[in-house]
Amino acid sequence: xxxxxxxxxxxxxxxxxxxxxxxxxxxxxxxxxxxxxxxxxxxxxxxxxxxxxxxxxxxxxxxxxxxxxxxxxxxxxxxxxxxxxxxxxxxxxxxxxxxxxxxxxxxxxxxxxxxxxxxxxxxxxxxxxxxxxxxxxxxxxxxxxxxxxxxxxxxxxxxxxxxxxxxxxxxxxxxxxxxxxxxxxxxxxxxxxxxxxxxxxxxxxxxxxxxxxxxxxxxxxxxxxxxxxxxxxxxxxxxxxxxxxxxxxxxxxxxxxxxxxxxxxxxxxxxxxxxxxxxxxxxxxxxxxxxxxxxxxxxxxxxxxxxxxxxxxxxxxxxxxxxxxxxxxxxxxxxxxxxxxxxxxxxxxxxxxxxxxxxxxxxxxxxxxxxxxxxxxxxxxxxxxxxxxxxxxxxxxxxxxxxxxxxxxxxxxxxxxxxxxxxxxxxxxxxxxxxxxxxxxxxxxxxxxxxxxxxxxxxxxxxxxxxxxxxxxxxxxxxxxxxxxxxxxxxxxxxxxxxxxxxxxxxxxxxxxxxxxxxxxxxxxxxxxxxxxxxxxxxxxxxxxxxxxxxxxxxx
Numbered sequence: 001x002x003x004x005x006x007x008x009x010x011x012x013x014x015x016x017x018x019x020x021x022x023x024x025x026x027x028x029x030x031x032x033x034x035x036x037x038x039x040x041x042x043x044x045x046x047x048x049x050x051x052x053x054x055x056x057x058x059x060x061x062x063x064x065x066x067x068x069x070x071x072x073x074x075x076x077x078x079x080x081x082x083x084x085x086x087x088x089x090x091x092x093x094x095x096x097x098x099x100x101x102x103x104x105x106x107x108x109x110x111x112x113x114x115x116x117x118x119x120x121x122x123x124x125x126x127x128x129x130x131x132x133x134x135x136x137x138x139x140x141x142x143x144x145x146x147x148x149x150x151x152x153x154x155x156x157x158x159x160x161x162x163x164x165x166x167x168x169x170x171x172x173x174x175x176x177x178x179x180x181x182x183x184x185x186x187x188x189x190x191x192x193x194x195x196x197x198x199x200x201x202x203x204x205x206x207x208x209x210x211x212x213x214x215x216x217x218x219x220x221x222x223x224x225x226x227x228x229x230x231x232x233x234x235x236x237x238x239x240x241x242x243x244x245x246x247x248x249x250x251x252x253x254x255x256x257x258x259x260x261x262x263x264x265x266x267x268x269x270x271x272x273x274x275x276x277x278x279x280x281x282x283x284x285x286x287x288x289x290x291x292x293x294x295x296x297x298x299x300x301x302x303x304x305x306x307x308x309x310x311x312x313x314x315x316x317x318x319x320x321x322x323x324x325x326x327x328x329x330x331x332x333x334x335x336x337x338x339x340x341x342x343x344x345x346x347x348x349x350x351x352x353x354x355x356x357x358x359x360x361x362x363x364x365x366x367x368x369x370x371x372x373x374x375x376x377x378x379x380x381x382x383x384x385x386x387x388x389x390x391x392x393x394x395x396x397x398x399x400x401x402x403x404x405x406x407x408x409x410x411x412x413x414x415x416x417x418x419x420x421x422x423x424x425x426x427x428x429x430x431x432x433x434x435x436x437x438x439x440x441x442x443x444x445x446x447x448x449x450x451x452x453x454x455x456x457x458x459x460x461x462x463x464x465x466x467x468x469x470x471x472x473x474x475x476x477x478x479x480x481x482x483x484x485x486x487x488x489x490x491x492x493x494x495x496x497x498x499x500x501x502x503x504x505x506x507x508x509x510x511x512x513x514x515x516x517x518x519x520x521x522x523x524x525x526x527x528x529x530x531x532x533x534x535x536x537x538x539x540x541x542x543x544x545x546x547x548x549x550x551x552x553x554x555x556x
Contacts (some may be wrong), residue, residue, distance in 0.1 A: 050292070180215055354401070
């Protein structure tokens with residue numbers, strides 16, 4: 001029989017062992033608990049919205065800003081021991097702040113990448129807009145940052161060799177987190193002039209089939225797919241040979257080994273979403289909006305299984321925290337303050353004057369001078385008979401008085417260049433029928449309603465022909481009048497037409513242009529052309545550019 005004191009000692013040892021919260025797995029100086037929470041914080045589609053400031057209106061906008069997101073990120077890091085910070089792409093373009101350092105002065109550092117280094121991001125993925133300027137500029141910016149910039153589905157032309165770092169592994173003791181970067185292959189279409197012959201984009205899911213097993217073989221216990229793509233929605237293009245634009249769901253449901261998806265591209269909020277992976281595991285999803293409006297917070301509960309000698313995820317949840325009420329991070333504000341003030345001064349400089357007010361408020365429901373300004377410049381530069389343009393932002397207005405550069409940046413916020421194409425009457429009619437899907441066919445006695453699934457930037461208007469759209473009719477029968485200089489346009493008529501590069505290469509699904517002949521590509525931004533025109537003119541009135549040539553039935 002054992003002595004009483006020995007039994008008490010033995011019981012106390014069992015209690016200590018049973019209550020222990022660590023497992024002795026030698027890994028340097030770090031010993032981890034056997035179960036822990038890994039908190040993944042994420043941003044996406046920041047597009048240069050670092051300060052809570054709208055450079056188009058030169059006014060504060062407290063809904064957005066990486067400096068506000070940074071405060072939330074710091075708070076989460078203070079509360080949790082194991083955190084990762086990621087960005088899901090589109091950071092080199094999208095606001096005057098970052099565009100200044102891509103087009104006006106590329107010798108100065110990029111403020112987003114300065115912020116990323118300051119905040120110690122673990123990785124940022126490449127988005128489609130990173131290629132809006134040139135591969136050389138992108139490579140220059142990547143070389144200037146200490147933060148890993150990743151992307152696994154972009155290969156040197158004609159090879160299977162990744163151009164960029166395909167993945168990283170982030171370790172906490174003996175827990176290894178693999179982060180695989182993926183970009184929407186639509187980039188190959190939208191930025192074809194800049195990347196063709198240099199970079200081959202492959203399907204995101206196909207690339208994941210190669211690199212997810214690779215990162216697991218290199219020791220990753222948990223795999224995060226950091227992908228600039230939507231969860232679902234197919235593609236906005238129908239071009240053969242280019243993978244799905246939005247492959248998030250397919251990625252999570254078909255690639256074995258992925259634990260969590262951090263997505264972007266759609267500027268939407270996705271939280272508390274769970275997919276079922278092919279191996280039966282849950283695959284969580286987070287998408288944190290755009291312009292740093294939210295911080296994605298994904299909590300993965302991870303445990304160590306001694307029998308299998310591996311870590312695995314036993315639970316996960318995600319949410320998106322709005323930044324609107326967060327205070328700006330003082331350190332990050334100080335870091336980007338000079339860049340912020342430099343760009344404010346730049347975009348506030350006047351480029352022309354006008355005696356009247358111009359507004360895009362009704363530009364998607366009636367012909368307006370402000371859109372005809374775009375059309376006029378496009379026709380003037382290309383000497384085209386026709387022109388196509390969209391109202392990208394219906395909040396734009398300027399005059400009477402000075403027209404500032406920031407207002408033209410809001411009118412034309414994208415880095416599109418210009419194409420001169422040859423089209424026929426049949427293509428013109430199909431073009432107008434297709435774009436009219438921005439409006440739903442109204443019910444009896446009701447006004448037409450905007451189609452929530454049709455982006456405003458895909459509602460094009462044409463100049464150079466006269467036309468009427470009857471929205472009471474089904475798509476395919478809406479063009480009830482189509483003439484040029486009073487003569488009916490027939491299928492065999494041939495015209496030259498100016499269109500932006502996004503549209504010319506198939507962006508938005510305008511596949512009626514697939515066979516259109518390209519006469520000329522003009523490698524200069526449309527916005528720059530508009531600014532040059534206004535500067536040269538000095539003063540402009542609507543009569544200089546406006547010619548009413550289209551209408552809708554019923555009037556709205």
